[in-house]
Amino acid sequence: MDYIRLISVPLVAGAVVYVLWLLGRSRPREADAMPSGVGGGRPAGSGLTQMSAAIAVLAMACTLVLAVMMFRDPPAMVARANTTVDLGPMRFILAFRADALSTLVVLAAAGIAFLVTLYSVRAMAEHPRAPVFFAWVLWTVAAVLTAALANNYLLLVVAWEVATVGLYLLVSMGHPRGRAGAMKTFAILGFADVCLLLGVVMLVHTQGVMNSLSLIDKVGGNDTATPVLAVAYVLMTVAALAKAGAMPLHTWVPAASEHSPTPVFALLPAALDKLLGIYLLARITFEVFAVSAPLATVLMVIGAATILLAVMMAMIQHNLKRLLAFHAVSQVGYMVLGMGLAAYVLAVGRASPDGITAAQAAVATVAFCGGLFHMLNNALYKGCLFLMAGSVERVTGTMDLDRLGGMARSLPVTFVCGVVAAMAISGVPPLNGFVSKWLVYNGALAVGSGLGMVCLVVAVFGSALTLASFIKVLHSVFLGTRGSAVPEGDARQESGWMAVGMVVLAVACVGLGVVAGPAVGRLILPAAEAAGIPVAGIEAAGWGGLALRGGAGLWEPSTATVLILLGIVVGGLVYLYSRALRVRVVDNFVAGEDSTSDELWHVSGTHFYETIRRLPVLRTLFSDASAEAFDPYRLVGRYGWTLVEQLRAWHTGLLAVYASWIIIGLVVLVTVLALG
């Protein structure tokens, strides 16, 4: 019952909002003779928008409370027999389970969804179809919760696809120019969804009567040494990675980012879709399948490649949302790398005659916890960064980094939250991003293979590039002289509704970093155990620290935090001292021009890394990548189109040709049937 209650709250609220919209819309529309088009005119009724926003916030708050309750006290597994739909070899049944992994995902999803809804109250206020937006957000959240709690493969597939459709419809609610991005999103994710479907169907068919209810938890350890199971695993992994946005199926993330409404992007591709994708990856890799070492290696390579390549693409972007989207891709790499390392170690352990040793279990635990913790952390700081972008966009109306600048004065809260989130994503201690990356690094170090070392180097390097690219962002948006799109004056332009979401997320970033030990111990380790990892590694130690069980300390945030605070205090003293000295301040003139003029002396950060872009080999790679030469969607499109053109060329429209096809077909049929 708990499950149904949790899921039906957003579901019903979404339906209520939608019905209200349908009822409320018809009156004003018939009243005015000139119906308002997309994006034009006043919203159909701003009272309606406010009411739907209120319902949405209330429903999300209820969902969050229920999610917390479920996390604290997970209900028992249920399979509601009266809902069975018998599909021969498979069953569709409302079966749920709440173990530590799914409740963690549910908790994170409900939390982020609540904050983003709060933020949307202001951000979507002017949208002509805001109630529809809220309805779809609520439905999508319901689908995500269902997918995370589902214990039946078909239920999982259905919820998974509903989440895709929700994303598609929400993205297409953005700017009209975003329709190509919306279509690309739907095409790639739709492909991934049918992959998931096929993988699930193949898996269940091989399990046969043992799993006649198609329960996910029923049979584990399907060895991917069997070709059928390996294919099933690969198909399901494709779905998980595409949803999470890992390479090479990541290209929908930047495409969808540019013109979709900012809350949509902060909610789905940046947070909920990642949670869902990594959740599925963890489930299938450790619980459902016993992944073989080669497949785990592929996972590691995908993770490492995603980290590096995506962050390099992020560095050269000029559009803030697109840049953040590439970071959203890059961060997935850490999660996939963590999971891949853990799977690799376990596979090596299983293959050896004496099974998985304690040391191997410890390495796997560390790497897995790193990946999973990173999933949680990423949802927090990436959500915060997107909300920051949305806040900037509300004031300036643009996301073009060349036209922004000097906004720290008018948006101080946004600036501080942005700095915290940027530090967190770059892995600066003592913030949360550092802890999870640190765990992944430890895993890569201890995995004991050359590839692990390569992955480690790539991951650390990627982290450095992330920091580099965020220095560019912070400079271009908040520092320097005023950009051309920034309104005059230093008046505060913060919106209270929008600030709440950012502040909460930023505080969470700091909090999870400083008290990493209890956070990992309470949130991540039970989830790792639930996912099927032989937990033997880390435990909370000391004041917020982490230690290998019975071994050396992994990370001690208390000392580090004290030292960092000390550094900040010293820096502040130096700053105050310099302010205390009397310095003569005069206006600057360069070549007879006033150097404070914004137009002349605006230095945008977008060219910080031009040198890297122009390096001999990288230059061609970057220009190819920017032209989407490596985009599978584009490649399939191009070659597919050639095929389609060929087929079209055969359809000449000549009756004689068509008649001859029929005759040839008939001859073939007669021959086959008569001889066969």
Added chain:
Amino acid sequence: MPLLVAIPLAGGFLMPLVARLTGARRSAAALPILLAAGLLALAVWLLLAAREPIVYWVGGWTFPVGISLVADGLSRLMVVVVAVISLVALVFSVDYMARFTSPGLYYTLFLLMLAGMNGVVLSGDLFNIFVFLEVAGIASYALVAFGTESDELEAGFKYLVLGTIASTFILVGIALVYNVTGHLNWAKVGEAITAAGGPTLPIYVAAAFFLMGFGLKAAMVPFHAWLPDAHPSAPAPISAMLSGVLIKASGVYVLARLVFSVFDGDAGLGWVLVVLGTLSMVLGGLMAIGQGDFKRLLAYSSISQVGYVVLAFGAAAVMRARGMEQAAVGLAVFGGLFHLVNHAVSKSLLFLCSGSVEYATGTRQLDRLGGLGGRMPVTAACLRVGALSISGVPPLGGFWSKLIIIIALAYMAVRGHWAFYIPTALAVATAAVTLVYYAKVQRFVLDGEPSETVLRAREVPFGMRAATLVLAVLCFATALLVVPAIRDRVVTPATEIVLGGAEAGRGGRTITVERKPAPPPAQAAADAPAQTIRLQDGTRQGETP
């Protein structure tokens, strides 16, 4: 039960009279709508009333000279589908056809086509299938060319020529079967073949002729070439009828009947259906991506979706011949029938929406449309529902039928024959392709900035909106067919007929014989060509000749 054929046939002959009375006014539609509503009520009653097959001998004659009409689970399901789509298409026609002259002819042909389809799905013997096929076929040839523009006439002519080739071979096939077995009745032919220990060479040749003939009616690749010309050329409600039900009633239904009831699920024929279905599914889908004309895209999509249905039936035949579990075989058949229903509903909806779009904007070129979501909210919402349903998105009906087909195919691949991995993978890939070209439709028609043509567009009249809304609701409602209680009532009788093979096919017992001869179908067939000649005054209003 004979009323199902007699009502539209009689209506067809009454229609010119009524049209004379009403003139070109909209009230001309009253009679066909009333008749179609009556048919729907009758068909639903038939579906829900009895479970045993009902056999009616026309004129009271029995074997060997009598003509039998048989309503078993499969026929009843088809009759309901035909009636629903016809009623909605007629309601849509009221406003849509106001732009054309001579509504009397239009409704006459419509009712004749309806009579033909009902006749095909109810007839108990091969020759009458042929007769009714021709009734439906000739009416549809004329309807395709109804606009009498050069494109439409060309499309109608191609359709006529290719359709006639198909009919000829069907007739030759029937002659062959009669020559070998001495029977025309489904059940008797099936018995004769079983008694002879399986099909012999001439029977296989006849089977090849049937596959080609009915394959052409069902637009299987490589016999599909008429469809992408014919379906877009017809007026939108007729496109909806052609794509929604005609290709199924006169193509897929007969193929299923032949393969299962007459040839007892012969494995060879099953494999042929699998190959034809896979080819149609893939090539139709690929061709659909490349289309810039809205209705042409939908037409190719019909080829692809009917491919799914045929593939499912073929797989069921192969699985049954290999002795796989009844549950899995039944699932394949159920998936095929379910997809047939879903496709009928959603494709009719899409064609009607394309008609609305053309009505409002005057174009069906995708690149000249855009941003309709803001201008025509009801049509846009219906179009979205139809597109999502056919692309297989939960919780709409299309998702479940595609899911079931894929489950059944994968089961065959994993547990049965390895070669099934190919159609399974292709079915999944085509599902993604379908999603892509319907994403394209949504992208170019619904989303984006309104183009110049769209800015002038206004929402279509109430009748057209109502028709599309009904079908959009049905897109959701068909998902309920997956619920066991409803499935057992509606689809399972049909599944059992297909599954039972030759024994469960035709035959059955003779029940009350009514002295009410239906009008001789041959006469209808003879009358229809005469009407095609009179069609020439069917020019559109508002266009100077």
